[in-house]
Amino acid sequence: MKFIDTHIHLQDYKQKCATDIIASAKASGAEKLVCAAIVEKDWERIASLAESNPDFVIPAFGLHPWYLEEANKGWEQRLESFLSRFPSALVGETGLDRIRFREKEPQFQIFQTHVALAKKHCRPLLIHAVKAAEWLEECWNNLPQKFVMHSFNGRFELMQKALAAGSFISFSASIFANADKERIISSVPADKLLVETDGPYQAAEKGAESEPSSIPEQIEKIASIRGEEPEKQAEQILKNSLEFIKPW
Numbered sequence: 014m015k016f017i018d019t020h021i022h023l024q025d026y027k028q029k030c031a032t033d034i035i036a037s038a039k040a041s042g043a044e045k046l047v048c049a050a051i052v053e054k055d056w057e058r059i060a061s062l063a064e065s066n067p068d069f070v071i072p073a074f075g076l077h078p079w080y081l082e083e084a085n086k087g088w089e090q091r092l093e094s095f096l097s098r099f100p101s102a103l104v105g106e107t108g109l110d111r112i113r114f115r116e117k118e119p120q121f122q123i124f125q126t127h128v129a130l131a132k133k134h135c136r137p138l139l140i141h142a143v144k145a146a147e148w149l150e151e152c153w154n155n156l157p158q159k160f161v162m163h164s165f166n167g168r169f170e171l172m173q174k175a176l177a178a179g180s181f182i183s184f185s186a187s188i189f190a191n192a193d194k195e196r197i198i199s200s201v202p203a204d205k206l207l208v209e210t211d212g213p214y215q216a217a218e219k220g221a222e223s224e225p226s227s228i229p230e231q232i233e234k235i236a237s238i239r240g241e242e243p244e245k246q247a248e249q250i251l252k253n254s255l256e257f258i259k260p261w
């Protein structure tokens with residue numbers, strides 16, 4: 014089964030090195046991995062992983078809303094220079110998280126800057142959103158041409174709004190713990206469905222690190238909920254992923 018892991022943090026693995034994760038991902042059918050930054054110090058590390066694995070590790074540069082205190086002055090210009098250096102790079106991970114920080118600022122402003130850079134450079138945007146439905150209301154009309162609600166595990170109604178705004182929906186293993194998973198998984202339009210590990214995070218077992226090799230099993234579960242044949246489902250998701258990651 015061929016697939017693209019549309020959201021992984023190769024720089025964050027502790028139990029194995031990134032090279033081993035890449036090798037086992039390839040062996041299990043991965044065509045590409047989208048490696049997303051969390052903090053600025055990840056950017057150069059991800060750049061070098063992308064350079065040593067051309068066309069396989071696709072970099073994404075951004076600042077995760079949990080660590081915005083590390084957003085050093087001038088980050089916008091430095092982020093832009095990474096986007097220019099990597100024409101296939103995406104923007105992210107970025108987003109809004111009301112559980113971690115109840116205050117809207119500075120996260121809202123920083124998110125908007127990522128949105129603007131994604132639009133300016135015509136790059137897809139990786140969005141992390143947790144309990145941020147209200148803030149997202151101000152954003153739906155203003156997002157880039159391509160964006161994804163990554164590791165979606167929210168409410169059905171939020172997903173409907175995201176889809177109406179043109180979002181792709183990406184599921185990690187976390188969705189299988191959602192009480193409404195059947196309705197959520199079966200309601201994504203066939204051409205908007207993506208998969209990811211969010212590795213090393215979101216592992217099914219506590220203390221474990223999730224790996225791309227678990228994605229075929231995720232696709233089988235998704236296929237069974239959607240009443241699809243697993244290979245056909247995998248082909249569709251791969252096609253969607255290739256479409257999603259393409260700059261425009």
Ligand SMILES: [Zn+2]
Pocket residue numbers: 020022049106211
């Ligand atoms: Zn992530």
